Each structure stands twice: as structure tokens, then as C-alpha cells.
Amino acid sequence: xxxxxxxxxxxxxxxxxxxxxxxxxxxxxxxxxxxxxxxxxxxxxxxxxxxxxxxxxxxxxxxxxxxxxxxxxxxxxxxxxxxxxxxxxxxxxxxxxxxxxxxxxxxxxxxxxxxxxxxxxxxxxxxxxxxxxxxxxxxxxxxxxxxxxxxxxxxxxxxxxxxxxxxxxxxxxxxxxxxxxxxxxxxxxxxxxxxxxxxxxxxxxxxxxxxxxxxxxxxxxxxxxxxxxxxxxxxxxxxxxxxxx
Amino acid sequence: xxxxxxxxxxxxxxxxxxxxxxxxxxxxxxxxxxxxxxxxxxxxxxxxxxxxxxxxxxxxxxxxxxxxxxxxxxxxxxxxxxxxxxxxxxxxxxxxxxxxxxxxxxxxxxxxxxxxxxxxxxxxxxxxxxxxxxxxxxxxxxxxxxxxxxxxxxxxxxxxxxxxxxxxxxxxxxxxxxxxxxxxxxxxxxxxxxxxxxxxxxxxxxxxxxxxxxxxxxxxxxxxxxxxxxxxxxxxxxxxxxxxxxxxxxxxxxxxxxxxxxxxxxxxxxxxxxxxxxxxxxxxxxxxxxxxxxxxxxxxxxxxxxxxxxxxxxxxxxxxxx
Ligand code: HEM
Numbered sequence: 001x002x003x004x005x006x007x008x009x010x011x012x013x014x015x016x017x018x019x020x021x022x023x024x025x026x027x028x029x030x031x032x033x034x035x036x037x038x039x040x041x042x043x044x045x046x047x048x049x050x051x052x053x054x055x056x057x058x059x060x061x062x063x064x065x066x067x068x069x070x071x072x073x074x075x076x077x078x079x080x081x082x083x084x085x086x087x088x089x090x091x092x093x094x095x096x097x098x099x100x101x102x103x104x105x106x107x108x109x110x111x112x113x114x115x116x117x118x119x120x121x122x123x124x125x126x127x128x129x130x131x132x133x134x135x136x137x138x139x140x141x142x143x144x145x146x147x148x149x150x151x152x153x154x155x156x157x158x159x160x161x162x163x164x165x166x167x168x169x170x171x172x173x174x175x176x177x178x179x180x181x182x183x184x185x186x187x188x189x190x191x192x193x194x195x196x197x198x199x200x201x202x203x204x205x206x207x208x209x210x211x212x213x214x215x216x217x218x219x220x221x222x223x224x225x226x227x228x229x230x231x232x233x234x235x236x237x238x239x240x241x242x243x244x245x
Numbered sequence: 246x247x248x249x250x251x252x253x254x255x256x257x258x259x260x261x262x263x264x265x266x267x268x269x270x271x272x273x274x275x276x277x278x279x280x281x282x283x284x285x286x287x288x289x290x291x292x293x294x295x296x297x298x299x300x301x302x303x304x305x306x307x308x309x310x311x312x313x314x315x316x317x318x319x320x321x322x323x324x325x326x327x328x329x330x331x332x333x334x335x336x337x338x339x340x341x342x343x344x345x346x347x348x349x350x351x352x353x354x355x356x357x358x359x360x361x362x363x364x365x366x367x368x369x370x371x372x373x374x375x376x377x378x379x380x381x382x383x384x385x386x387x388x389x390x391x392x393x394x395x396x397x398x399x400x401x402x403x404x405x406x407x408x409x410x411x412x413x414x415x416x417x418x419x420x421x422x423x424x425x426x427x428x429x430x431x432x433x434x435x436x437x438x439x440x441x442x443x444x445x446x447x448x449x450x451x452x453x454x455x456x457x458x459x460x461x462x463x464x465x466x467x468x469x470x471x472x473x474x475x476x477x478x479x480x481x482x483x484x485x486x487x488x489x490x491x492x493x494x495x496x497x498x499x500x501x502x503x504x505x506x507x508x509x510x511x512x513x514x515x516x517x518x519x520x521x522x523x524x525x526x527x528x529x530x531x532x533x534x535x536x537x538x539x540x541x542x543x544x545x546x547x548x549x550x551x552x553x554x555x556x557x558x559x560x561x562x563x564x565x566x567x
Contacts, residue, residue, distance in 0.1 A: 062326065062337065063321070063322040063325060063336070064326060065537045066531060067389075067531070069537070124538065127540045127541060136526070140526075142524060192524070193524065196330075196334070196434050197434050
């Protein structure tokens with residue numbers, strides 16, 4: 001009993017502390033708070049699909065649950081991938097550089113959902129028929145594209161830790177540009193498997209195109225700025241320094 | 246009731262098919278007798294039912310020896326997992342949006358190479374036909390299948406009433422075109438109205454069926470009310486829904502899917518595990534309603550109806566005529 005009431009007061013104290021001293025916008029406490037809120041948000045699609053898969057609390061996945069699961073995981077994976085790509089342009093537009101703290105989380109969730117997408121395909125859809133799987137990967141171009149897209153994400157997920165970031169230095173940034181290739185392959189894969197109605201895939205393709213364009217515009221501007229600076233004879237240029245995290 | 250025989254069918258084949266059917270119906274009757282049901286009006290009791298079913302109950306539906314002896318998919322599967330792009334491309338769109346379709350009064354325009362063309366009221370189309378139940382497997386080109394207890398009558402019986410002449414080598418069917426009632430038609434994903442076709446031999450095959458109901462009840466709109474084709478040895482898109490025109494013609498009709506992607510969808514569209522869709526395999530199918538952890542089913546040649554229909558395609562290269 002004693003423990004229970006103690007934990008209650010602790011919780012109350014914690015809540016009061018949080019509400020009364022709301023961390024300042026962009027501060028470390030602020031990003032930590034957002035991150036805490038982000039976790040359940042990122043897991044919500046999985047919870048929803050899990051409830052549906054086991055028909056709990058009135059949720060269900062309809063008449064073809066395998067297809068539903070496969071498609072939803074593919075689309076959530078792609079959404080997270082696009083969100084990850086949106087972080088950098090958003091940072092430059094808004095000046096909210098703290099946004100970068102969420103990039104790794106979002107990227108790893110993209111990988112997580114796409115890996116589940118792949119697992120549902122080989123386990124539930126193909127029923128672990130590996131010969132058929134190999135044939136699919138080689139013979140069905142849309143599967144080849146998806147597989148390549150996922151494989152490109154694998155080294156990025158593995159080197160997403162701070163340790164690897166330090167170890168790879170500038171090469172880390174270069175390596176992680178693969179995320180663009182992966183997103184292009186993913187959208188292409190989506191577009192290719194549609195039977196007829198390409199509207200939804202087109203929306204994803206346009207968003208990706210806009211994000212890529214924003215990136216190109218930004219690096220052009222940056223290059224121009226660097227040039228101006230070197231013309232005003234600054235001794236050293238710091239344009240390529242790694243992002244402060 | 247006599248219909249001119251199409252030149253391609255050899256009379257020997259017709260005979261063998263009739264024998265086959267006799268055998269099936271004999272077996273069915275024998276089965277009923279053995280179960281002590283013969284004579285005790287077994288007919289209506291045998292029609293499939295589902296506690297979730299709704300809609301007007303169809304009276305005097307008899308059993309058919311051509312039915313599969315398999316448990317049908319649930320009413321919910323059959324009425325909420327549909328491809329009917331006139332109401333949207335999502336599987337659940339038709340069940341959500343088909344309420345806007347008005348199926349009474351309904352007219353069917355019959356035209357072309359036949360002696361009884363005209364605009365027929367639905368009641369006049371339906372009234373001479375005794376209703377029967379046909380439990381068929383529906384195999385979609387998207388590699389899934391369902392078992393569905395349709396109610397209707399043989400397509401041949403209907404077409405013969407219009408007295409097709411010797412130039413009627415093909416039959417073309419058309420779906421209603423009315424974007425007001427069919428919101429999916431406001432987007433031109435297909436060249437509306439939806440058009441499908443069969444050779445006259447295919448149309449006269451005893452398996453070809455005109456459905457007006459499912460699960461012993463009137464067809465729900467999303468399943469193609471007020472009447473739709475069911476051609477069980479072909480991919481589902483051949484089984485055109487919500488028909489309002491039938492045309493007999495000398496030339497092969499250009500069907501909607503063929504027109505939209507000729508490399509992927511052909512006129513014949515026979516279920517064939519050996520000829521893949523350019524983008525996916527047709528060797529196996531997912532059984533709708535089997536849940537999350539069920540294996541796929543091996544797809545059968547002509548969806549399991551080879552014995553009844555293979556003769557229609559003798560000498561035809563099914564790889565090229567997919
Ligand atoms: C970057 C990686 C990938 C992304 C972004 C991705 C995304 C998607 C998306 C958005 C869809 C369509 C969902 C819909 O139509 O509603 C899809 C479908 C599909 N994906 Fe992926 N995917 C990826 C990798 C893979 C991999 C590795 C495989 C398997 C080897 C795979 C197999 C499939 C299959 C079988 C379908 C369904 C096709 C159908 O229903 O006809 N995907 N994917």
C-alpha cells in the first residue's frame with residue numbers, strides 16, 4: 001500500500017513539474033518530451049494492425065488480412081521514410097534545428113515497418129516457400145525494386161548509432177545519402193505493383209519529388225553562399241562540418 | 246428453343262458434355278436419395294444461408310449438380326471484398342458506396358445479330374426462368390479466390406430467347422454508365438462503360454451463368470445487381486456486373502481491361518496457373534476467409550472446370566491467347 005501511494009505522489013509531482021515548468025521551445029528538455037510522445041505515435045500503426053490481426057477490441061483486417069497487413073506495413077514504412085527525408089528541409093525552412101534529433105528515430109521506424117512488410121510477405125503470403133521467393137525477387141521487377149530498397153536501408157540502420165557516426169566521420173553522411181535511393185526504389189515499387197489506379201502511388205511520388213527538389217535547391221544555395229564567402233576571403237570554410245546534434 | 250450450333254463445336258463433344266452433366270445430376274440425385282431427402286422438398290433447404298445475410302429472399306431456388314461441394318465464403322466476405330471500380334478501386338468501396346445505385350425499374354437493351362432485339366424490362370427478362378443455386382469458385386486475376394453460392398439461371402437459356410442468328414459469333418455485355426449513381430465513373434481509370442464479351446460457344450456452355458442473387462437472396466448492389474454474369478473458368482473481371490445491354494456480334498468485342506492494358510489482360514482470360522500475369526504469378530491463390538495463417542491454394546487449370554470447358558480451346562495457344 002505504502003509503495004502505491006508513494007508512486008502516486010511521485011507521479012503527481014512529476015506531472016506538476018512538467019506542467020508548471022514546460023521546457024522552453026527547442027531546449028533539450030523540450031526535445032526529450034517530444035521524443036517521449038513520438039514513441040507511442042510511431043508504434044500506434046503497429047498496435048492498430050496487431051489488434052486487427054488478432055481481431056481484438058472489435059478491430060479486424062477485413063476479408064483478406066494478409067493483403068491488408070502487407071499493404072498497410074508497406075505504406076507506413078514509406079510514410080516514415082518520407083518523414084525522415086522531410087526533417088532536413090523542414091529544419092532549413094523553419095530554422096528549428098532541434099528537429100534533427102528525431103531523424104534517427106523516424107528512420108529506424110521506417111526500417112522496422114518495411115522489415116515487417118518483408119516478413120509478412122515471406123512468412124504469411126509466400127508461406128516460407130523460398131524457391132518461389134527467389135524466383136519472385138529475380139523475375140518480378142517490382143519485387144526486385146522493393147528488395148533493393150530494403151537492402152539499401154540495412155547498412156543505414158546498422159550504422160545509425162553514435163559510435164558508427166563517429167567512426168565513419170564524413171563518410172557517414174555520404175553513406176546515409178542512400179536513403180534517397182531507397183525511397184525512390186520504394187515509391188517505384190509501389191507504383192509498379194498497382195493494378196490500375198495509380199492515384200495513391202502518385203501522391204507519394206510527388207511528395208518524394210518535392211522533398212528531393214527542396215534538397216537540391218538548398219544545396220545549390222549553400223554552394224552559392226560558400227562561394228560568396230570564399231570571395232570575401234574568409235580563411236577557412238566550415239560549410240561541410242557535421243551537424244550539431 | 247433450338248439454337249444454331251456454332252461451327253467450331255464438334256457434335257461428339259457436345260454429346261460427351263451432356264453425358265457428363267447427366268452423370269453429375271444422377272450422382273447428386275442419388276446422394277439426396279441416400280440422405281433420405283428425395284421427395285421431401287429438399288430443394289429449398291439446400292440453398293446456402295448465412296446469419297449475416299440481408300435483402301429479399303428469392304423463392305423456389307433449386308440445387309444444381311454443377312455446384313461445388315465446398316463450404317462457401319461468408320456473406321461478409323462475399324459482400325465486402327469486391328472489385329467493382331464503378332464504386333471505387335478499394336476492395337471495400339463498393340460495399341460503402343453502391344447504395345446510390347437504383348436497380349428498379351431496369352431495362353436491358355438487346356441488339357445485334359439476333360431475331361428478337363429490343364428493350365426488355367427486367368421482369369420480362371427474369372420471369373420465364375426457374376432459379377437455381379450454383380456454388381462456384383471465383384478466381385480473381387489478382388490471385389485470390391472465394392467460393393460463392395450464386396442464384397440465377399443458365400446464360401444459354403436467356404440468350405436463346407433472343408434467337409441469335411448464324412452471324413452471332415460473340416456476345417458483348419455492357420454495364421450501366423451513370424456517374425451520378427456510380428461515383429467511380431467520374432474518374433477515367435477505365436474507358437467507361439465497362440464492356441465484356443464471350444464467344445457464343447463460351448456463352449452457351451452450361452457453366453456460364455446469369456446471377457440475380459447470392460446466398461438465396463437478391464444480389465446486393467456491390468455484387469452487381471440487378472443481374473451479372475458468372476463465368477467460373479475465367480478470371481473474375483470477365484464476370485461483368487450490373488448489365489444493361491447485350492449485343493450479338495460477328496466481331497470480337499474489345500473488352501475494358503484488354504483495352505486498358507492489352508499486355509496484361511486478354512480477351513479469353515481463362516484461369517491458367519501456367520501463364521503468369523506479367524507482374525505476378527498465377528500459380529497459386531490466396532483463399533479469402535482462410536485467415537492470417539493459411540497457406541495458398543494451388544490454382545487449377547480453368548479454375549477446376551477443365552473437364553467442362555477445355556474442349557472450347559482445342560488448338561488455341563493459351564499462352565498467346567491469355
Ligand atoms: C523500400 C522498401 C519498400 C517499400 C517502401 C515498400 C512499399 C510498399 C507499398 C507502399 C506497397 C503498396 C501498398 C498498397 O498498394 O496499398 C507495397 C506492396 C508490396 N510490397 Fe513493398 N515495399 C518495400 C519493400 C518490399 C520488399 C523487400 C518486398 C518483398 C520482397 C515487398 C513486397 C511487396 C508486395 C508483395 C506488395 C504487394 C503487391 C500486391 O499486392 O500485388 N516490398 N510495398
